[in-house]
Amino acid sequence: MELHESLYALGRSQGRELFNDADSFRGALDDYLDEDSASTGDINLLVDAVRLGAYQAMISMLDSGADADRAVSEAGGRLARDRGSADVGGAMWALAVLGYATGKVSDVQVRRYRTQHNSAPAPPPGGPATMLPPPGAPGSTPAPGPGPSMGAPPPTSPVWPSSGPTPGVQSGVPGSAPGPTSLGSYGAPPPPASYGGYGHAAPRKKRKVWPFVLIGAVVLALVVGGGIFAIIKATDDSDGDGDNDAKTGSTTNTEDEGPDVSFEALNERYQSLGTMVTSGMDDCVAADPQSGQEEKISCTFPQGTLVLTTYSSDAELRAARQRRLNYAEGTIVSDVQSGAYYRFDPTTADPESTGTPIIYWDSQAGVQSAELAGATGVTADQLDPAFEAVSATVTPPDGPTDLAVDEFMTTFTIINCNRIPTETSGETEESECRRSGRRTWVGKFAKVNDLRQYRNNARTLARQDDDIVVDYWFTDENNNDQQDDDEPEQGKIYGYVEEQDSGSEYGVLYIDDLDCRCYLQMYDKGQGDPLKLYNLIFP
Structure with missing residues (x-):
């Protein structure tokens, strides 16, 4: 785990208000980080970002709707000035790390601002899920499960085949209301200047400045040469030789030969x-x-x-x-x-x-x-x-990058994600992950209607299997183990059985979040029982 991920875990365990007090922040870093997790210079830089107000300025800009890159750039410039340092890139990296730790800057952006530092892996974050099933089913805090099973053959990625009816039970009640607004993706107006981790196009060569003596010699040569040329020109004109006139008066072709492609x-x-x-x-x-x-x-x-x-x-x-x-x-x-x-x-x-x-x-x-x-x-x-x-300056994403998706995954304790090509048109991202050792796919759609269509497929399959699982979930914000009027439905839950080409039947649990426009599909290990998956997440 890299330094910014360790700080994210620190913020989750001790509260993100920790980043508002420089002394408390420094003490927490000394207690939480291993000796080789970060250099003393990096720790001092992070603490100074809080002590000198640059971090607070960045958060203020972000809360006002500023683009993350612009906020990091401006706050980083301020931090470098206040420290009397020319290392603007390092200052921006520190602000990006703190922004990631508070959930406002993406992993991809942190890596773009990253400077040379020695960060060792730290323990992974492990916070509780903040969700409940509908009234009648007790709330729970799912914990990360074991690694992937080596038993039954793994299922393929999520598809929507028809499956035969399977006896089951139905639970839950209908309901619909908007939930919290999800965090947006990145791509606002361009930030000023360049960012850490990026080079620039090669500058054009400067014109050479020659000594004045040489300039005088060149001018003299031109004057003498001009006189000689005039005499030859006059002689040629008197001979009436048009060909010689054309040859003598020709000039060297100086047209651009194109860019250097070496x-x-x-x-x-x-x-x-x-x-x-x-x-x-x-x-x-x-x-x-x-x-x-x-x-x-x-x-x-x-x-x-x-x-x-x-x-x-x-x-x-x-x-x-x-x-x-x-x-x-x-x-x-x-x-x-x-x-x-x-x-x-x-x-x-x-x-x-x-x-x-x-x-x-x-x-x-x-x-x-x-x-x-x-x-x-x-x-x-x-x-x-x-x-x-080519050692590209751009790092391909190796996991989920959308902050709303990350929050959705945290809610259901989804871990160990690897980014894969999207399996459905309209998805902005998709990853193959694990939940309690079960293969789990997590994705996000660009448009809410595309997610609704994907949800309808899951609902149709659940009905074909006699509604083994039909439910919804909400966020229990006050932790009273019941749904209050101000805690609306957040997403749908459907369970069904999927038959693989090999003939094996897998239980599938589908959960989505309409505000986030994201979903997960969790597969069992070939038991063909989605109800067990439901009870695993909502015991």
């Missing part, structure tokens, strides 16, 4: 995208830039092509990013202002597809983008090594 030059110009963007490339040539593009380079390598683009403005880069990113089935998307990542695997929707896999990423600081496209027959998994080879 690997060394490209690595220098596109360092905002990766340490060595030409790694593994066979050849690179200049391509015709489109409207809003200053430069376009096309490179080839055995698995496909790489296109590097420099844009004329931030707005043009954002427009290009918007055109590329989508939520088609088979995508992994990380969309933050400082740099986006997009991966598309066409075989997710159709295993027999011969479509083109794509990996795209960009840099707001460098105003540049890169796109890898696989050749015919190349899979997305085969394209991944090409991305890894």
Whole structure:
């Protein structure tokens, strides 16, 4: 576990008001962190962020609706000034870490601001779930379960087949009302300046300043040469030789020969995208830039092509990013202002597809983008090594990145998540996780209507199985083990049996949160009994 994750766990265990008092915060860090979890300099930097008011200023901006990147950038600049330090990048990293610890900055953003530091893993956070089933079923605090079972063969990812009727019981009562508003995703107006972890396009070479003596010599040579040229010109005119006149009066062609496409030059110009963007490339040539593009380079390598683009403005880069990113089935998307990542695997929707896999990423600081496209027959998994080879400045998400999804997972004690390509069109993200050793898929939709449609599928399957589980859940905010008038329904719960291609039957428990637009699907170990899964979460 990295330092920002350890601070998140600290805030959950001791209360996030801890971050408002510098002395208490310092004492908690000394007690909570191992000796090698963070350097003394990093701890001092974090404490100074609280002591000097930069953290409070950032929280104030975020609570007023400011973009997280902008709030971190401005508060980080203030912290660096107040400390009399030139390390603005380190100051922004400290503010991002504290923002993550209070649930207002994403993991992806923290990693973008990260500076060199020595952080060792800390114990994982383990807070209680804050939810209850409807009246009549007692509340509980689920605890993390054991690792995945090695018994029955694992189920495939969530699908919606029809399943035969299975006897069961029905529980719960209907109800509907809006719950708490979920936290939004990132992507507001661009923050000023550049961010930690990002380079810049190579600066243009400065013009050389020559000694005045040399300038005088050049002028004298031009004067003498001009006189000689005039005499020759006059002689040629008297001979009436038009050909000689044309040859003597010709000038050297000084037209632009195009951008330097050598690997060394490209690595220098596109360092905002990766340490060595030409790694593994066979050849690179200049391509015709489109409207809003200053430069376009096309490179080839055995698995496909790489296109590097420099844009004329931030707005043009954002427009290009918007055109590329989508939520088609088979995508992994990380969309933050400082740099986006997009991966598309066409075989997710159709295993027999011969479509083109794509990996795209960009840099707001460098105003540049890169796109890898696989050749015919190349899979997305085969394209991944090409991305890894360039040491890209963008880190692909390895788990859930949406803060609302993270809160939803915490409520139901979902752990050990790995990001996967989305299984349903319209999902912004999907991860395969664990809950009490059971495989559990967690996802989020961009639109509430898409989640409603997904919910209807689960409800239909539950009805086909004689309503084994039909219920809803709410947040017991006052912990009185009953639903009050100001504690509306938060989401639906359905259980059904899913038959795999192998013939095995798995019990599936579906739970969603309409405000978050997210859901989970939990599979048993082949017992075909979703009621046991329900009792596991709501004992």
